[in-house]
Amino acid sequence: MSDPDPQQSMEALASPRVRAQLDEDLSPRRLALRRIAAANRLLIEDMVGTQVDPGDLDAVADELEALGERFRHDRPRSTYEGMAEAAMAGGAIEAFFDHSPLIGLANPLAPPIRIEMGEELVTGRVTFGAVYEGPPGCVHGGFVAAAFDEVLGTAQTYSGAPGMTARLKVDYRSPTPLHVPLVIEGRFTRREGRKIFTEGRILDGDTVTAEAEGLFVTIDPTKFRELAEGFDRRIAGDQADDA
Numbered sequence: 001m002s003d004p005d006p007q008q009s010m011e012a013l014a015s016p017r018v019r020a021q022l023d024e025d026l027s028p029r030r031l032a033l034r035r036i037a038a039a040n041r042l043l044i045e046d047m048v049g050t051q052v053d054p055g056d057l058d059a060v061a062d063e064l065e066a067l068g069e070r071f072r073h074d075r076p077r078s079t080y081e082g083m084a085e086a087a088m089a090g091g092a093i094e095a096f097f098d099h100s101p102l103i104g105l106a107n108p109l110a111p112p113i114r115i116e117m118g119e120e121l122v123t124g125r126v127t128f129g130a131v132y133e134g135p136p137g138c139v140h141g142g143f144v145a146a147a148f149d150e151v152l153g154t155a156q157t158y159s160g161a162p163g164m165t166a167r168l169k170v171d172y173r174s175p176t177p178l179h180v181p182l183v184i185e186g187r188f189t190r191r192e193g194r195k196i197f198t199e200g201r202i203l204d205g206d207t208v209t210a211e212a213e214g215l216f217v218t219i220d221p222t223k224f225r226e227l228a229e230g231f232d233r234r235i236a237g238d239q240a241d242d243a
């Protein structure tokens with residue numbers, strides 16, 4: 001038996017999360033939405049602890065409200081536009097991850113975490129800014145857990161049959177600092193039937209700030225489509241009610 005072609009196995013591992021972070025082959029709309037999100041992210045970050053003259057704050061609020069009018073819509077809308085059913089069969093689902101609250105380059109709430117996938121190790125790189133503050137100068141524990149969910153959620157794809165998070169255990173070992181480049185490691189450890197076991201840690205240099213174990217349960221991929229379709233139906237229902 002010949003050894004697996006490393007190039008091929010890397011391609012097999014290339015997750016939509018990783019592809020979602022490339023700037024290649026993006027439509028002008030997606031590129032612009034990423035720019036808007038980046039500007040928005042910076043705005044939110046700089047707003048915390050702003051030195052703007054208190055007398056100018058109302059004028060700034062007026063400007064922001066006027067800008068907000070350009071994006072205003074009065075009910076939730078689907079972000080799945082352009083995601084044909086074929087997307088679930090291996091097409092371009094990375095547009096979905098553009099909106100991820102953790103890695104999404106078109107989502108200003110996302111720090112964003114940058115994901116790399118090695119042969120066995122998933123590495124997330126992130127610097128949490130002021131808006132993620134929990135204890136003074138430190139990342140809020142809920143965001144630490146969210147970061148693990150994303151990175152372990154990527155690591156579980158090495159099982160070949162990924163699913164949804166069933167359980168996430170986090171041990172907070174030492175405070176996780178803001179404004180410092182952090183490395184989040186995630187590994188797939190074993191699979192028992194539908195249960196997929198993962199573990200990970202967050203590193204600030206050599207210091208382990210947190211460790212986690214994640215249990216994922218394999219689901220039929222069509223469940224994601226059902227969730228998306230259910231969401232679309234709920235929105236459509238709301239709109240019909242309002243009509």
Ligand SMILES: CCCCCCCC/C=C\CCCCCCCC(=O)SCCNC(=O)CCNC(=O)[C@H](O)C(C)(C)COP(=O)(O)OP(=O)(O)OC[C@H]1O[C@@H](n2cnc3c(N)ncnc32)[C@H](O)[C@@H]1OP(=O)(O)O
Nearest residue numbers: 080083093096149153164165166167193195217219224228
């Ligand atoms: C057009 C649009 C297209 C979109 C494109 C989409 C592409 C999408 C691709 C990727 C998206 C990824 C997005 C990132 C997300 C990051 C990860 C998350 O945040 S996920 C959100 C948080 N998680 C949930 O909301 C799950 C809620 N829970 C459930 O839905 C169910 O509980 C589920 C599926 C987890 C399991 O339910 P069951 O009915 O299928 O399976 P049962 O029989 O209950 O469990 C199976 C085994 O697992 C154990 N198990 C289940 N839950 C457990 C738990 N909490 N602790 C310990 N064991 C547990 C059970 O004891 C059982 O074990 P025994 O086989 O008997 O040994």
